[in-house]
Amino acid sequence: MVSSSHEAMHRIFQEDPGVFARTFRTLGLPFPEPVAVSLMPTDLTEIQPLERRVDTLLRIDAAEGESYLLAVEAQGKKDRGKPGSWAYYMAHLYAKYRLPPLLLVTCQDSSTAEWAAETVVIGPAAWPTLSLRPLVLGPHNVPVFTDVDAAARDIPLATLSAITHGKNPNAGAILKALAAALQTVDEDTAMIFAELTELGLGSAPAAQIWRDLMAVDLSFFRSETSQRLRSEAKAIGRAEGQAIGRVEGRVEGRAEGRAEGRAEDILRILSKRGVEVSEQVRRRVVSCSDLDVLSAWLDQSLTVEAAEDLFGATEA
Structure with missing residues (x-):
């Protein structure tokens, strides 16, 4: 079963894909700042009944004109079967999209x-056929944020820092800096990254430190802590219930925002590929609120010759 901690470790890159380039710039690795990022379908299943699904898949168009696929995998422990799966993901992505794939493991x-960063060589010793070399983010290279101003300048990276350093003896100072930094951004953004932090910390002792810090202001918090407060609110009365309803309304708005963003990605990809989009197609794409359907159209947008062909997969 996939844990909430696992989910948070890769969802940060969906919220702010630029955190990838910023992190590796601090490590001296030459990844350019993205100018366009598209959330891609994560299902890599073939016709055979064997499901293979990468955690997060992004298409990144860099400033220098280079485009590549970023596959993000969250790994909580050593798993002897994972390198084989990762090698499959990379080969499948390259064959499907004809773009260079990059594997990032958190x-x-x-x-x-240390285990995930090892280069895996596949093939006979006399003639290796395939070499897998993941990039890895973890406590060994993600910067520590204990300064509030530094955390406020890059909330997504500070959140990743808080999660990856959840077992650090200095975790309390890291979380205090992030909690203070969240007070400097709008409520919806704070809600997202506060939730990701609690989910990412999982059952680590630092998770209780975070819940205690968030107890000061929980108007935007909705994970385990907010579940408890919602129960208390029902006992307190109608006024508290109305406040929670407003939070839920913001969550629904967040889902609508994801659909709008995915629709924009579809239209942007078609435009970059020089595919003409009629007003009828544009209206149909932007009015769709089904994320599964939009994901299918996003996949189609990379290869279709005519914009109207987007809809074939969902109408079959």
Whole structure:
């Protein structure tokens, strides 16, 4: 079963894909700042009944004109079967999209990060056929944020730092800096990254530190802590219930925002590929609120010759 901590470790890159380039710039690796990012379908299943699904898949168009696929995998422990799956993901993505794929693995402990960073050679010893070389983010290389101003300048990276350093003896100072930094951004953004932090910390002792910090202002918090407060609110009365309803309304608005963003990605990809989009097609794409349907159209937008062909997969 996929844990909430696992989900948070890769969802940060969906919220702000630019955190990838910013993190590796601090490590001296030459990844350019993205100028366009598209959330891609994560299902890599073939016709055979064997499901394969990458955690997060992004198409990144860099400033220098280079485009590549970023596959993000969250890894909580060593798993002997994972390198084979990762190699499959990379080969499948390259065959499907004809874009260079890059594997990023996020870890929360140093031993798992060290294992994940090992180059895996596949093939006979006399003639290796395939070499897998993941990039790894973990406690060994993600910067520590204990300064409030620094955390406020890059909330997504500070959140990733808080999660990856959840077992650090200095976790309390890291979380205090993030909690203070969240007070400097709008409520919806704070809600997203506060939730990701609690989910990412999982059952680590630092999770209780975070819940205590968030108890000061929970108007935007909706994970385990807010579940408890919602129960208390029902006992307190109608006024508290109305406040929670407003939070839920913002969550629904967030889902609508994801659909709008995915529709924009579809139209942007078609435009970049020089595919003409009629007003009828544009209206149909932007009015769709079904994320599964939009994901199918997003996949189609990379290869279709005519914009109207987008809808074939969902009408069959």
